[in-house]
Amino acid sequence: MREPTHEECAAHARIALDGGKEGVACWYPQMGGYGARAVIVPDAGCADVYVWHDGEFPFAFDDGRPPAELHHCNGAQFVAFGELLMTITDEATRWSSGGTESP
Known part of the structure; x- marks a missing residue:
């Protein structure tokens, strides 16, 4: 291929x-x-x-x-993982920018 x-x-x-x-x-x-x-x-x-x-x-x-x-075999698992990854990285960015809660 x-x-x-x-x-x-x-x-x-x-x-x-x-x-x-x-x-x-x-x-x-x-x-x-x-x-x-x-x-x-x-x-x-x-x-x-x-x-x-x-x-x-x-x-x-x-x-x-x-x-x-x-x-x-399960594309929905990738979607769920991607959504979780975005949530965690967004929270980590806020936390490292002076927020009070860690992810």
Whole structure:
């Protein structure tokens, strides 16, 4: 599978894959200080996500080369995690700016 381009990720372009399958290019959330290009391939109610990460952390590749393959089945968990992350970081910012309550 080829790595999607910046433009394909930004546009959520469809990517033709071997065997007549199709994926969608996107940006994987920033982890370890680096964003990552990715391709999401639907798979029976779940998705295989292939990630080309610019740094070693947090992805280790089985053969030392990208992409890393992840399997996700519950997008709502990512939404809930993202909402919690935003709440905690917003509270931490207020606290470090002189607020009285820690997160």
